[in-house]
Amino acid sequence: MVEKLTFTHPLSKYLRVDRLPHIWCEGCGNGIVLNCFIRALDELGANLDELVVVSGIGCIGRIAGYVNVDSFHTTHGRAIAIATGIKLANPRLKVVVISGDGDLFAIGGNHFIHAARRNVNLTVICVNNFNYGMTGGQLGPTTPLDSITTTSPYGNVESPFNLAHLAASSGAVYVARWTAFHIHELTKSIKASLKRRGFTFIEVISPCPELYGRYNKMGRGVDMMNWLKRVSEVRHGCDPAKAEVSSSKIVVGEFVSVDKPTYDQLIYQLMERVKGGSSVEGGG
Amino acid sequence: MLTGTHFLQGNAACAEGAIAAGCRFFAGYPITPSTEIAERMARRLPEVGGVFIQMEDEIGAIAAVIGASWAGVKAMTATSGPGFSLMQENIGLAAMTETPCVIVDVMRAGPSTGQPTKPSQQDVMQAKWGSHGDYEVIALSPASAQEMFDFTIECFNLAEEYRVPTILLADGFIAHAWERVVIPPPEEIKVVERKGPEAPPGDRLDLVPPMACFGRGYRVHVTGLTHDERGYPQADSVEVQRRLVKRLCDKIRANADRIVKTKAFALDDAEVVVIAYGAPSRPALKAVKMARENGLKAGLLRLITLWPFPEKDVIRLSSHVKAFIVLEMNYGQLVREVERAAKGTAVTLLSKLGEELHTPYEILRALKEVC
Numbered sequence: 001m002v003e004k005l006t007f008t009h010p011l012s013k014y015l016r017v018d019r020l021p022h023i024w025c026e027g028c029g030n031g032i033v034l035n036c037f038i039r040a041l042d043e044l045g046a047n048l049d050e051l052v053v054v055s056g057i058g059c060i061g062r063i064a065g066y067v068n069v070d071s072f073h074t075t076h077g078r079a080i081a082i083a084t085g086i087k088l089a090n091p092r093l094k095v096v097v098i099s100g101d102g103d104l105f106a107i108g109g110n111h112f113i114h115a116a117r118r119n120v121n122l123t124v125i126c127v128n129n130f131n132y133g134m135t136g137g138q139l140g141p142t143t144p145l146d147s148i149t150t151t152s153p154y155g156n157v158e159s160p161f162n163l164a165h166l167a168a169s170s171g172a173v174y175v176a177r178w179t180a181f182h183i184h185e186l187t188k189s190i191k192a193s194l195k196r197r198g199f200t201f202i203e204v205i206s207p208c209p210e211l212y213g214r215y216n217k218m219g220r221g222v223d224m225m226n227w228l229k230r231v232s233e234v235r236h237g238c239d240p241a242k243a244e245v246s247s248s249k250i251v252v253g254e255f256v257s258v259d260k261p262t263y264d265q266l267i268y269q270l271m272e273r274v275k276g277g278s279s280v281e282g283g284g
Numbered sequence: 285m286l287t288g289t290h291f292l293q294g295n296a297a298c299a300e301g302a303i304a305a306g307c308r309f310f311a312g313y314p315i316t317p318s319t320e321i322a323e324r325m326a327r328r329l330p331e332v333g334g335v336f337i338q339m340e341d342e343i344g345a346i347a348a349v350i351g352a353s354w355a356g357v358k359a360m361t362a363t364s365g366p367g368f369s370l371m372q373e374n375i376g377l378a379a380m381t382e383t384p385c386v387i388v389d390v391m392r393a394g395p396s397t398g399q400p401t402k403p404s405q406q407d408v409m410q411a412k413w414g415s416h417g418d419y420e421v422i423a424l425s426p427a428s429a430q431e432m433f434d435f436t437i438e439c440f441n442l443a444e445e446y447r448v449p450t451i452l453l454a455d456g457f458i459a460h461a462w463e464r465v466v467i468p469p470p471e472e473i474k475v476v477e478r479k480g481p482e483a484p485p486g487d488r489l490d491l492v493p494p495m496a497c498f499g500r501g502y503r504v505h506v507t508g509l510t511h512d513e514r515g516y517p518q519a520d521s522v523e524v525q526r527r528l529v530k531r532l533c534d535k536i537r538a539n540a541d542r543i544v545k546t547k548a549f550a551l552d553d554a555e556v557v558v559i560a561y562g563a564p565s566r567p568a569l570k571a572v573k574m575a576r577e578n579g580l581k582a583g584l585l586r587l588i589t590l591w592p593f594p595e596k597d598v599i600r601l602s603s604h605v606k607a608f609i610v611l612e613m614n615y616g617q618l619v620r621e622v623e624r625a626a627k628g629t630a631v632t633l634l635s636k637l638g639e640e641l642h643t644p645y646e647i648l649r650a651l652k653e654v655c
């Protein structure tokens with residue numbers, strides 16, 4: 001008699017398995033980021049009923065549909081603003097934003113710098129693949145100089161953002177950068193960021209062999225992974241301004257870790273102070 | 285909670301109405317002539333245990349409101365023309381994700397920056413059609429500081445009842461008018477609370493239309509993509525798109541009789557009917573009274589609900605009245621809806637652009653011309 005064996009992946013409870021397979025291309029780093037994220041949840045023993053994942057539009061934006069928690073796949077660029085509303089309305093919830101470089105830093109750049117400035121208590125993970133993947137490989141705010149994309153066919157003439165530097169100078173209390181190659185370090189950083197209070201930011205440099213890699217002759221997924229391995233240099237505590245991202249060097253590590261009161265702490269403290277009072281009783 | 289009789293600005297009355305309705309989250313961005321709503325909410329919300337945040341722009345303001353609503357809190361924003369334009373994409377998101385929320389648009393003269401301190405009614409069509417795609421919203425038009433209070437509560441109630449973004453479409457006159465406002469004790473104010481799912485988490489078919497907010501164990505997925513009853517994206521399904529869009533529209537269209545409110549004055553034997561909403565409905569009432577004193581068979585249909593458009597009232601009247609006179613502080617917007625419903629009955633537009641409001645005398649003159 002042949003016994004039928006069924007296996008359940010130990011992490012499947014973190015996923016909406018009825019939504020699988022996912023839409024991401026072969027060689028894409030998004031699945032790795034999703035894997036690291038749910039491993040971090042598992043290792044932390046996170047309460048899945050008090051966790052909200054918010055994403056924007058783009059390839060990685062679809063991650064909100066795969067995680068088995070309350071999740072919001074928002075409009076393009078607005079994930080952080082919507083997450084701000086969720087966190088302030090119910091500070092008990094752990095709110096995580098996972099989105100792409102175009103979504104968070106081009107169309108959504110304003111929300112990013114202001115949420116960091118306010119120190120809104122959010123974990124923000126940016127999957128940076130140097131281009132707009134969902135729409136077919138266009139130039140984005142992190143596309144390196146001279147790169148070829150479908151909207152920079154003669155080479156990119158725009159200077160890219162250094163996301164870690166931008167986050168740090170805007171006020172993030174925790175800033176780290178890893179690549180899709182650094183799965184253990186990334187998982188550790190996600191755990192560290194989930195445990196902290198305040199605006200925490202993790203940049204993940206991620207391969208897009210189908211588009212960015214193809215236009216820039218970087219080979220297949222495995223070649224891009226080898227490239228990330230080869231050019232990465234771990235420098236914890238590095239000044240984010242000097243944490244380079246280029247085709248020949250990617251500085252990774254934990255760059256910033258400071259403590260300061262969070263926006264929701266301050267606003268709820270203020271509320272306790274004035275609660276029950278009435279500035280308008282008896283008049284306009 | 286503030287109760288009793290007060291001398292209040294329309295915008296202040298709106299803020300008090302929101303608090304009375306249970307609003308405990310406000311996100312906004314300063315813009316004339318709506319700013320006093322944000323200012324009052326900044327002062328008042330912490331006193332009642334609510335959160336006020338001034339966002340970096342109006343896009344962020346409506347986004348934060350949508351987030352707060354999904355976190356289980358009644359939420360509102362207030363703005364004016366340019367900010368209302370910026371909010372449109374996320375008003376569509378609120379319609380698509382059936383997020384109860386209230387947007388106050390204190391209309392000023394446009395287009396573009398226009399006349400920031402001058403009242404208008406130029407956003408009426410934008411309130412209905414501003415975001416892309418097929419959707420329905422509800423919009424109410426107040427004509428006094430008292431109604432800024434009352435209709436803000438009504439907006440929250442309608443938003444919760446139909447899970448739809450609801451717009452208080454005020455104008456600069458009414459928002460800045462200081463008038464007597466009576467605030468009843470809380471137990472006398474009708475407040476609709478959000479309907480949550482009755483089934484336990486896990487029974488996922490019951491998630492929509494009852495609203496399972498975040499943090500309640502339902503593991504809900506919310507997306508602006510076309511989605512099925514479970515909330516899952518079905519971006520390629522013709523059938524799911526058809527079913528979803530029809531339901532988003534039909535939940536308002538099929539309930540229009542319950543939603544729509546108008547006020548009638550001297551309509552029973554009227555031969556000529558003035559149709560007005562917002563500030564112009566005040567001189568309109570005066571003009572119709574003067575016309576009656578002059579022996580003219582004039583009447584007034586005041587629109588309280590602008591969207592869904594009260595077409596049945598107009599259709600009913602068009603069977604026996606000679607003409608409609610439509611008053612608007614724009615170059616002709618809602619008059620098109622009146623013409624559509626009037627089915628051939630003569631419709632005249634009395635348009636006002638800029639700060640001017642119609643005077644009772646010019647309305648009376650127009651009535652005399654058609655009577």
